[in-house]
Amino acid sequence: MRDVYILGIGQTDVGEHWETSLRHLALEAVEAALKDANIKYPDAMYVGNMLAPQLSNQSHLGALIADFCGLRGIEAVTVEAGNASGAAALRQAYIAVASGLIDSAIALGVEKITDTVGSGVNAALATMTDSDWEASHGATPTTIAALIMRRYMHEYGVTLRDFAGFSVNAHANAKTNPKAMFRNVITPDAFAKAGMICDPINMFDSAPDADGAAAVILIGADTVRAHGADDVRAHGRAPVHPLVRIAGSAVVTDAMAVHDRPDPLIFKSAKESAEKAFAQAGIGVEDLNVIELHDAYTVFAALSLEALGVSERGKGWESAQNGGISLKGKTPISTFGGLKARGNPGGATGLYQVAEVAMQLRGEAGANQIANAKRGLTQSLASSGATAVTHILERVE
């Protein structure tokens, strides 16, 4: 098994791309990543997507997108794990390159949600829950999150307003992220007064469904070179950007239906996948300079911080209040806006997280830069933690 580096990243703007098709979004991210990596083509493509079969009448995205991106012929498949599909695609790309079977791989996340009107999207999103035991009773990801949040508030004696800091921080950071969907600053008051979606989850508590694509190119550490005509080694050229190493990678599942979990206020898969990734990287949570977690709802941010060991059980919400999660805090999160304000393009989200942490570690985060960031963690969840995918990234000195 060999070391694996991130050689290139690419992102489209996150938003409502009514005039751009699924494949065009993918192309834009792939082209950006290839340019960033300074290579002609990768040897394999792993496409993370969750809703194209239902919302775009398009499956078999591996071959389709490889073909449309001018990469006809390369190995390509779709990887799906609900909202964590993009992160799961990176995991497959990582394993493939680490194995030595594949020299370079592109993990692409792409999602197109906003062409479809409300109930169609909810029905599609509900297929990510347990169809027989959750969706068939009317549950959707948001209604399940609302139950979890209500239970959290009850158990720990906190109010909706106590979660405001997560969204305030996310919007503050998105302000200077040109790719972000919502670049407006919000206040705790605005948060508290936002329209209710599914009590106690309101508009400012919940991440917006969005369209977008993000791509990350991996390469074996021993083969840091370009392909095709531009062989870095032959030409004596170095990669364009500082290199980032995948130091840890893990996927862990949990009970699919939240009611099957012994304690719905523990994100067990998040905890265990983080532990595995930390063990592989040989570091602990205290060594991290930046965390991109799955803040699809503020209570998920709180529970993720608890799962990661940043906060004690029942204390995750306090992180939203003491400034610890801001760009200058001890544990910065959602540094480009997170799911809440950068936007949540489903199966692409996990790769936005990775691209963002890579920018932090490269020192290319601009106004959002964490000073001297050396190590970061990304964590992507699906179905309230039925799947958790964690990666630890490290700057190559």
Next chain:
Amino acid sequence: MRDVYILGIGQTDVGEHWETSLRHLALEAVEAALKDANIKYPDAMYVGNMLAPQLSNQSHLGALIADFCGLRGIEAVTVEAGNASGAAALRQAYIAVASGLIDSAIALGVEKITDTVGSGVNAALATMTDSDWEASHGATPTTIAALIMRRYMHEYGVTLRDFAGFSVNAHANAKTNPKAMFRNVITPDAFAKAGMICDPINMFDSAPDADGAAAVILIGADTVRAHGADDVRAHGRAPVHPLVRIAGSAVVTDAMAVHDRPDPLIFKSAKESAEKAFAQAGIGVEDLNVIELHDAYTVFAALSLEALGVSERGKGWESAQNGGISLKGKTPISTFGGLKARGNPGGATGLYQVAEVAMQLRGEAGANQIANAKRGLTQSLASSGATAVTHILERVE
């Protein structure tokens, strides 16, 4: 990179399982494979499926099926590549175990199609083609195959009846496969008179959509042991069945839309993925004792034989006539009935193929046994060859 062995296989009956849900089909195959492998659990699961999001309102199958099979917590994701999803899942399992990151992995293919009535299935299947350029014009996998067959007949001056031998052979072999959907013998006359589906493809020319699940458990050659309480090494027990090695593995894509291919009568991805797999295994087509190819339509069997180098270009159909593809022929294919008579449960089919070749190499194929089979090839196609997945299996002496 280490050698990878097949330790266990499991299959459900192929057919119309109206009283068994998707997850129950999966459970039956997983339990059978775990029993066959004599282990308690695998470390990771790769689920191949193509239609559950559309036909069963269920995505996120990795976590769902791991949970339902009593494997809650293990790494699990869905891998999709149209009809080649099961084979693509095996490819990911192979890479994961070969890398050393995963000790043992189960590749599961599961599909449930027949609960849905005709046009719904066709609409779902059409999402596997190019939605913008094929499906939107009314094309489905079968109409595209019909165009290819018509062109083949025109170019090479053959008739529908010339393809009969493929289906006759498939049904003859399925007769003694207790898992097969159609165990009736058919004659060339019956083939020629069968009702037309999409001219020139008729009922006996086309593989039936079916429900089913198949699973294959892989393990690192250096860690051939059971997990949990039953450590083979600790107990000094050998695996229950003869071991089979994955000697070659490759995924190659092609133009998604058939009209974008320079020559629609060449399965380029099938040819190239076979060449890659042969190169890895260090063998040629002449070294194979058994081939399971993607005979979704008889013309696909002909084109696959041409792609594999068994037949010259335009001569694949002759193999259906000279007995070469029968159990006692030089190049046996569809030895348990193939897609045509065993049945074609979409994303599960690729793993039925692998399980069947493993049975041949183990010497456990009963009435369908190829004498002294040492090496076999499986090839699974999606969207008329937009994706081809090839594996070469070898008996471990």
